[in-house]
Amino acid sequence: MDVSQYLEIFIEETKEHLQTLNEQLLVLEKEPENTNTINEIFRAAHSLKGMAGTMGYKKMQRLTHEMENVFSEIRNEKVRVNAELIDILFRGLDAISNFLDNIIATADEGDGDGEDLPNLLSKYSNENSKDNVPAAPVKSKENHGMAAAAAVAAETTKEKFKMMKIADHEKKAIIKAADEGKKIYGITVYIRESCILKSARAFLVFKALEEHGDVIKANPEVQDIEDEHFDFDFSILYISEEEQSRIKNLIMNISEIDDVAVGSFEIDGMEDSEKDAEEEKEIVKETAAKTTAVKTAPAAGKKGQATAAASAAKPIVNRSVRIDIEKLDNLMNSVSELIIAKNGLVSLSTTDSGIANQGSFNEQIEYLERITTELHQSVMKVRMVPIETVFNKFPRMIRDLSKKLGKDMELIMSGEDTELDRTVVDEIGDPLQHLLRNSADHGLEKNSVRIAAGKPEIGSIYLNAFQEGNNVVIEVKDDGAGIDVEKIKKKAIEKNLVTDEQAETLTDKEIIDLMFRPGFSTADVVSDVSGRGVGLDVVKTKIEALGGDVEAKTTQGQGSSFTIRLPLTLAIIQALMVELGTEKYAIPLGSIQTIEDVPFKDIKYVQTKPVISLRGTVIPLISLDDILQVPKEDTKSETFTVVIVRKGDKQAGLIVDNLIGQLEIVIKSIGKYINNSKLISGATILGDGEIALILDVNALL
Amino acid sequence: MKEDNKRQYIVVNLGVEQYGIDIQYVDNIVRMQRITRVPLVQPYFVGVINIRGEIIPVMSLRIKFGLEPDKYTGTTRILIIKIEPQAAIGIIVDEVKNVVVLDDENIEKPLSGSNDEKSIYLSGVGKLEEGLVSLLNLQGVIVDKENVTA
Structure with a gap:
């Protein structure tokens, strides 16, 4: 009998168990006496072993078996938890996730490393106790729930x-x-x-x-x-x-x-x-x-x-999402309502038409509109997963880094339950990991330096996620030394990213932005933690590919922060439709702050660039007609319409010819071969079949 | 394709020349319709069109081949080409004439050593009773090779 049909379940569950093990081991390290934790670990290890066995992954089974023995010894208080043991166990987990990666890629556990680990572990459990056999029968009682595994x-x-x-x-x-x-x-x-x-x-x-x-x-x-x-x-x-x-x-x-x-x-x-x-x-x-x-x-x-x-x-392994049954129920409800709405329309069309009918027809359309919006939201919710799945692996990573770098640090996370589209969650892990490594390696000072600077000895790294309007914001902050602007300036000149003269005119913020250029790394010594010079620009590219952006801030001596802004959903957005000449464009509502009617005489010029002053803020104006090479039309009006957009704390006013209104649009790609500028993020099809292009405000600013 | 060495080509007019397009890559032929301009792209992309909810970029072969710009008439058609799934592209032609069957014997390879930049756009020349037809190398036409002209 072929077990490959269970491969997906196996992979999902193995991931979960690995995650539990990682988390609980961290807890165990801090609280070696916590029986709940030990039991939790034991259960996870046990299931893991059972599943690996069922699927016929022998190496994985052997390794988990030995780990389980060690856990069993710990539970029976025959082995004491110490840092060395935890390290070995973590190595074991790493080996298992290597196996898992191989399994995902090839459906085979591969030759993988960790060959020595089972021996290492079994030595551990044997050395520390003469009889690890009696432990075995005890465990089977524990796991009534996990049928197969146990x-x-x-x-x-x-x-x-x-x-x-x-x-x-x-x-x-x-x-x-x-x-x-x-x-x-x-x-x-x-x-x-x-x-x-x-x-x-x-x-x-x-x-x-x-x-x-x-x-x-x-x-x-x-x-x-x-x-x-x-x-x-x-x-x-x-x-x-x-x-x-x-x-x-x-x-x-x-x-x-x-x-x-x-x-x-x-x-x-x-x-x-x-x-x-x-x-x-x-x-x-x-x-x-x-x-x-x-x-x-x-x-x-x-x-x-x-x-x-x-x-x-x-290639059987598909990407899957686990869905809360409640979300599915909502989806089902919306679909039922959709059918009712359709039936309403059908019955309307079969009864005789008349003026009286017009009213109920509109009513039905409104109903339909409400339902499709609901349906959209339900479907989007189904795609949403908490960012927790990404965040979870970081405490372990910080622990490892802390050991490797010889710095004491702790990771403080918040907003793990913030939900994001599955695609985004899958992709965001690497950039975040990179930023955290940066914070740990470059951001935080050595403990001695910290004490000398009068800071708490243990460095803190913060990882926060929260929703802000139509965006999800993820912050990576540290309370380290902050980014040395002068050092970056020097480095940038050294690497020919800017000339001396240019560097002098740059603001601190612009200099910090240089870090996101390709080929930039500030670490004096290249470590294997970070600093290969492929860092932040990759982070930036990746995040931009997801439709987001990243921004760095720093205060000398107090730490630095990286703020990632990501769109909540990818496929469907609310947008403002505008007209430029005869062409229609969509501006994502998420980036729009206000819309203003401005008299021509209010345009001021700063360094020959047009700006307006709006409630005390000077906002540069961007003529979309010029940038997008729209065929000109003469306008005679005395005011013009400005859409104020925002990216981070940057603002700009986009001059448009006409406002059409707000619309929920489906984002579509404009094709692979067209050599598109970054300004156009896609296109959408309007109700009459016409195509409107979607402007990427981030690329404009 | 009826037999291994026989292929069907759609013959189209472009200016005074006839071009043949391998029928297996042609997804659809549509009448001229409203094209939405896309700013800041290669000049030969005239814009995008909406084919049953799918947004498809449209290129002008005339501009690509250095002919004078298209004059849209009643016979102008857009051929929807798919050389790979999920990546359709439209090309504008003056007129779609007919479908011909050519076997290898009736196809001459393009002149080798030709320095003409357009040579990569052709996969051969087909001989028909009513004249010659240049067979388009769709891969070469569609995939952007900026360095060819350089």
């Missing part, structure tokens, strides 16, 4: 002991058990054919049985069951003191089990007179066969088959 795990430990066993031992065990007065059962379990995760059900059976006795032998082999290489039934040899009926009940209590046959099993006779004789016979035969030749050969064959299946399944 079951697989329970199986894995057993499987190891099985591998060492040969038929003789099995026989001996049976005889021994019989001597001890225990009962030996043969069991055949039939799983419902509609069952999706057969192996999970099978392992629930194993788990249930193991709580009351010992499973000696399974047919097909446990490994095959784990890989779902079985039809809908499997047989088990089982030793227990429990009554036959009780065992049957135990198994029947597991859902999706169709039927179970239990009968006592006698080793001597080899022929069984009890009920369900056929199954047991089968078992015996199989046992004999399997334990000899079959044991090694199919294992190898199966492996090959599995990898073949995996490589065939290569």
